[in-house]
Structure formats: C-alpha cells, structure tokens
Amino acid sequence: MLDGMIILWTILTILSLIYVSYDLIFVTPNPYLMKIGWILVTMYTGVFGLFIYLLSCKEPIAQTHEEFIKPLWKHAVGSTIHCLAGDATGIIILAVFLSFFSVSIPFEITLEYIGGFAFGLLIFQSIFMKKMLKGNYFYAIRKTLFPEWLSMNLIMGGMIPVMVIWMILDPISKDPTSLHFFARMSLASIIGAFFSFFGNRWLVKHGLKHGMMTTRKDEKLETMKEMSHEKVSKAKLTLAMFLSFLGLLLGIAISIIFAMHFTA
Template structure:
C-alpha cells in the first residue's frame, strides 16, 4: 500500500516541481528568495507545493500580482513558505545525517534544530532579506531572530511528531538511502508547515514578518538570480508599516527612517512577544515530551 502511495507521490512530484521551477521565473513578479522557497517546498511536497503556488502566489493576470497577494491568508502562506523552505532544508538534512550516524533522540533533535535554525535564520531570513535592513547583515540578523525563533519552534514540532512516530513503523523509514525516508520527511515538512501557519499569521498580523513581495520589472537588479538582490515593491498590506524608497541606478532598497524604526521595533508589544515566545517554546517542549515518552523505538 505504502509503496503505491509513494510511487504516485513521486510521479506527481516531478511535473509539479518542473512546472513551479519554470513558471515562477517566467510569469510571477515575486521576490527571488520567495521563488526559491516555492521551488524547494515543491521539491519535497510535490502537488501540494504546486497547489500552494498556483492558489497563493501565481499572478492570475499580468499586473495584478500586488493586489492578488495582498489578502492576509496569502501573505501568511508566503511567510510560512519562507520558514518551511529555509528551516526545512536544515531539519531534513540534519535528520538524514542523524540517521546515518544512528543518533539517539536528543542528539538527533539538537542536530536538526541547529542546522534548521542556522540555515533558516542565517541565510533564508537575514542574508536573503538584508536589503530591508539597508544592506546591513548584522542588523538583519537582529531583526529576524525572534520571528525565526517563533516560527522554527512550531515547524520543528510538527515535523517531529510525524517523523519520530512514523519512521520506526516503516521498514527503511530511518535509512536516508531508501525512498521511504524521504517520503516520510516530505510529509513531516507538510505537517510542520501546518503547525507553523498560525504563528506566522500572528507575526504577519503584527508586522513582524513579511509575506509575499511583488517585484516590478524596473526594480530588478541586472542579475535577477540573486536571492539577496531583489529590490522589493512591498504590497500595500505590508507597506502601511514599511516604507521604502528605490534608487533606480543601484536597484537597492533604502529604508526611510520610519521604515527602519518599524523594522527594528515590530508593532507587537514587548510583553506580547514574550508571551508568544513562551507559547512557542511550550509547544516544542510538549512535543519533545510526547515524542520522548510515547514514540516507538527504532
């Protein structure tokens, strides 16, 4: 039964991946880092990732992308996609390394968490979006730490519940050399996406994370493949709290003082951010407790 499901999954994944990888660069005026996020997620989630792309990001008619993605749920979809792609790569490959080394639960968890958080925060968040911090990478690291931390904990929780309960029950599920391992981790990534969506909704609503970003043709750098080089025309929903001026000669984003203040101090009150941090850590702690005491041994 599982073999048939996996075969169908991979058969659907190949055309889904090719469609998104080709179409998103040809038709969708989205920030390059978000394009890669959709491509990465589709590589693991196949038709589900393609469905998310068509429903949540693909421009239905030329010139309508900014308006199309301004709806809150699409903004949150983009925010969660960004997290799942960046953190998810680190978590999945951390799991593959841990399985290859036959690590026990806690060393394996720490490896997955460190790799997931490091790649998601250090590259997909801070480096890829550093133009929003005036090109200052260290400032971008400071700006993106808390949003990354909150989202990562929820994503990790969802992925742990699927992978740690399912792998021991499937022959070859804990072997990175077998397709069963990658299928389980693909489903785990989907579960993590679902688990992280509510937290990303809260952060987008409180202007702690961006969602989809429309990049106009005259706002691209000479090298459109650069993930950090997009000069973003932020959608109207987000522009209320993040005003940017654009330099046509350098194609760089220069935040106004008001935008810098907004980006440095998200609108959510400090006490509320502390409470949400406690919620995020609590969700992960409960998940680890459930996995530790109830997940079957490999």
C-alpha cells in the first residue's frame, strides 16, 4: 500500500516538475533565482508545490503578473519558496551524505540543521541576492542572516518530526536510493514550508525579506534599497527570533517524545 502511494506520488511529482519548469522557462516572468527556487521546491513537494505555484505565481494572462502577485500572502509564498529551496537542499544533501555513516539521530539532525542553514545563507540567499544588495557578497550575508535564521528554525521545526518519525517507522527511508527516502523528505519539506510561511509573511510585511517578483526580458532586478522597509524594533526582532526557536524546540520535543515511546 505504502509503496504504491509512494510510486504514485513520484510520478505526479515528475509531471508537476515538468509543467512548472516549462511554464517558468517560457511563460511566467520570474527572475532566475525564483525560477530555480520554484523548480527545486516543486521537486521536493510535488503536486503540493504545483498547486501553490498555480495559485500564487503562474501568470494567468500575459502582462498581468505584476498585478497578480500583489497580495501579501503571495509575497509570503515567494519568500517561503526562496527559503525552502535553499534550506531543504542543504538538508537533503547532508541526509544523503550521512546515510553512508552510522550516526545517531540527534547528531544527524544537528548536522542537517547546520548544513541547511549554511547552504541557505551562504549560497541560496547571499549569492543569489547579491545583485539586489549592492553587489557585495558579505553585505548580502549580513543583511540576510536574520531572516534566513528565523525561516530556517521554522522550516526545521516542521521537518524534524516528519524525518525522525518516518525514519523510525520505516528504516529503509534512510537509504537515498529508495523512493521511501524521497517520500520522507517530500512530506518533511511540505510541513516545513507550512510552518515557515507564517514567519516569512511577517518578514515580508516588515520589509526584511523580498516576496514574489516579476522580471521581464531586459529588465534588471530591483535592489533591496528600493524596496519598502519598515523600521522594526529590537523587541519585535527578538520576539520573532524567540518564537522561531520555540517552533524549532517544539519539533525536537515531538521527535524525542515519539522516539522514547517507540523504543520503550
């Protein structure tokens, strides 16, 4: 039963990926970093990613993308996609690498957190956002550190319970050559995206992250300094980061409770 569902999910994911990739290349005017983000996220989340793409990003009629993506929730989706694409990629790469070693679950999750955060910040955020942030890589790191960290905590808070519980119940899902591994990471990415959306909405609303964007042929990306920023108090920033860590700890706690109950 589970094998059949996983095979079906894999087929639907491949079809979703083909459609989204084609549409991004030939139809919807997204900047290249968002195109890459959507393709990666659709690869990880399958039909769910396709559904969200159709609702929030796909240009319904020619020359209407700018108007179509105006609602705040769509910008929050764009921010979430950008974050998930980097973080989940780092997490999955580490999961594949660690599958060749015998390591404890806590150690594996810790390394995946570090890997996801590092990949998301140093590659997907800073390199891809450099052109929007004065063209300076280290300045981009500094400007994206807080939003990336907050988003990462929420993504990992959602992903950890899924990854741990599924791995305990289905040990074969640790093997990256198995479709069970893909299914485990896919569900974890979906749950992580859901929890991260609310944090990204707050970040976009306060001008701390970009949202959905439109870039037509021969147009350049707008710079972050041209975007509207609100001054956010240190108290609000501290509270937001605290809540993100609370979400991370909640995910860890759920995993620990389940592991203790299962192994008791």
